[in-house]
Amino acid sequence: MGCTGCGQLSAWCHSRYVRRLADVTLGGRPLRIELSVRRLYCESLTCPKGTFAEQVPGLTVRYQRRTPELQGLVEAVGVVLAGRGGARMLRILNVALSRCTVLSQLMRVPLPLLETPRVLGVDDFALYDGTYGTLLVDATTRLPLTLWKGRDAEQLSHWLREHPGVEVVCRDGSLTYRQGITSGAPDAVQVSDRFHLWQGLSRRVQDIASAHRGCLTAALPPDRETDPAPVEETAGNTTADTRAGRHARRLFEAVHDLNSADRSHSSVARELGLDRRTVRKYARARTWQEVMRRPPRKSSTLDPYLDYLQQRWNEGQHSAKILHEELQTKGYLGHYQRVKMAVAPLRRGLPLDEPRERPPSPREAARWITTHPGRRGPHINDCLPRLLDHCPELRHTHDLVRRFASMLDNRDATPMPAWLDDLANSGLAPLAGLAGALREDRHAVAQGITTPYNSGVNEGRITDVKLQKRLMAGRAGVPLLRHRVILIAHLRRRYADRPTLAPG
Incomplete structure (x- = not known):
């Protein structure tokens, strides 16, 4: 010995x-x-x-x-389930250890030797409210390297100087990381991620759609555009006698009486005991019926049978239960309650509440514009041309988006300078601001368009970090979180590479 x-x-x-x-x-x-x-x-x-x-x-x-086999089991369970969950799993295996012991054994496991990667991924993640951390990933092996609290440029620059040899760095459009990489590894090629570029453009498109919200109703067919005038005629006599109608009418009259004296919405809200947004809604309405107007109903599985319901009602069949049974024989699979609610207007002498198409929201309109034409459904292909013909600003935005999408599809950044000029001269503030940000980072943006490198590995590892945080109920410190994130990735790789034995 x-x-x-x-x-x-x-x-x-x-x-x-x-x-x-x-x-x-x-x-x-x-x-x-x-x-x-x-x-x-x-x-x-x-x-x-x-x-x-x-x-x-x-x-x-x-x-x-403990024997090496049992010690390896304790360490593996600690890596996968952390303290409390690991102690419970070991108790099932008849190994009595406390959660603190499991965590101490986990922290004793040495981290794998860190090798400087050729392609580095940098991204931030939320540790807790208002506090962020930085995660570094080897984009070649797809394994996490380290993480720390904070996302300032000096920490990243210090790490890069201590680990020379990084040739390519994938990041988002963060100015902090850009400065840190430039200071710590000035010879490294910076790549701005394509997903973040497209996400930033999509947000600007949504801002433009929000600014032109009044044009969104033009996407509906001419016979389906909502007009508040018919609502007043049909709903005036039916809702005026209801409790809600009387309440809305009293509030409408009170708000408009006080607004006629040039009172602010805040002072009116304090006097009437209402929320300021409620006062603004009543002040903007032309009639009290507009406040009572229900939004257009969404389509349902009962819509194909509305004509049959109307026919049977005219024939004298007013039992919702019998109508539901008849619809079931015709293939209706919905609940009885839906049929009961559908015939309720008929009992009050009103027509059936047929579905009316809603105008798209700004988010939906932005999604229509950013979706590839080949992946748009028939409904979008029917509504989007009407919207673009009605709103020149959205038409111009659509053309600029499609030009950028063509650059991404063709991996060609040659048209980017002219595209940035058109973006800046578009007369749309969100796109002009985006043009200024992209022009400052144009070299990394060009690399993101033309090279195959991206931050997809970073985003996957960020999801893994969030999972480990939730398993530890968010109470883990950075050293423990770092240990688990790095070790669990290597543990998965180790068992994924093992050959599986054929049964028998």
């Missing part, structure tokens, strides 16, 4: 003692090994150790009361 101090072999026995080792369960029962080991003299006169204990390879480790 070799001395732990100098390594010289020795067989001079000093004494014997019994070591008690915990091992993995046998037949579902805890197993303890009692092992008689020797303490030996070191025969080297220059060795500072007088005696040392012998170790059994594969069974004992210095100062360890």
Whole structure:
């Protein structure tokens, strides 16, 4: 047996003692090994150790009361499930350890040796409210390298100077990371991620659609555009006698009486005990019926049977239960309650509430514009041309979006300078602001368009970081989070690379 101090072999026995080792369960029962080991003299006169204990390879480790197999199990469970969850899983396996012990064993596991990657991914993530962290990923092996609290340029620059050799860095449009990479690795090629570029453009398109919200009704067919005048005629006599109608009428008259005295919405809200947004809604309405107007109803599975319901009602069948049974024989699979609600207007002498198409929201309009023409459905292909013909600003935005999409599809950044000029001269403030930001980062944007590198690996690892945070209920410190994120990625890689044995 070799001395732990100098390594010289020795067989001079000093004494014997019994070591008690915990091992993995046998037949579902805890197993303890009692092992008689020797303490030996070191025969080297220059060795500072007088005696040392012998170790059994594969069974004992210095100062360890668990076998290597059980220790590996405790560490793996700690990596996967952390403290409390790991302790519960080990209890199922008849290994009694506290959550603090599981965490301490986890933190004793050494991290893999960090090798400087050629392609580095940098991204930020939220640690908790108002506090962010930075994650570094090897874009080639797809494994996390490290993470730390904060997302300032100096930390990233310091790490890059300590690990020279990074050739390509994938990032988002963050100015902080751009400055840190420029300072720490000035020769590295920076790549602005295509997804973030497209996401930034989509947000600007939504801002433009919000600014032109009044044009969105033009997307509907001419016979379906909502007109508030018919609503007043049809709903005036039916809702005026209801409790809600009387309440809306009183509020409408009170708000307009106070507004006629040039009162602000806030003062009117305080006097009437209403929310300021409620006062604004009543002040903007021309009639009290506009406040009572219900939004257009969405389509339902009952819509194909509305004509049949109207026909049977005219024939004298007014029982919703019988009408539901008849519709079931015709293939209707919906609930009875929907049929009951559908015939309710008929009982009050009103026509059936047929579905009316809603005008698109700004988000929907932005999605229509940014969706590839080949992936648009028939409904979008029918509504979008009417919207673009009605609104020149959205038409111009659509053309600019399609030009940028063509650059991404063709991996060609040659038209980008002219496109940025058109973006800046479009007369639309959101696009002009985007043009200024992209022009400052034009080299990284060009690399993001033309090169195959992207931040997809970073986003996947950020999702993994969020998962580990939730498993630890968000109470883990950065060192523990770093340990788990790095070790669990290597643990998955290790078991994913193992060959599976064929059954039998």
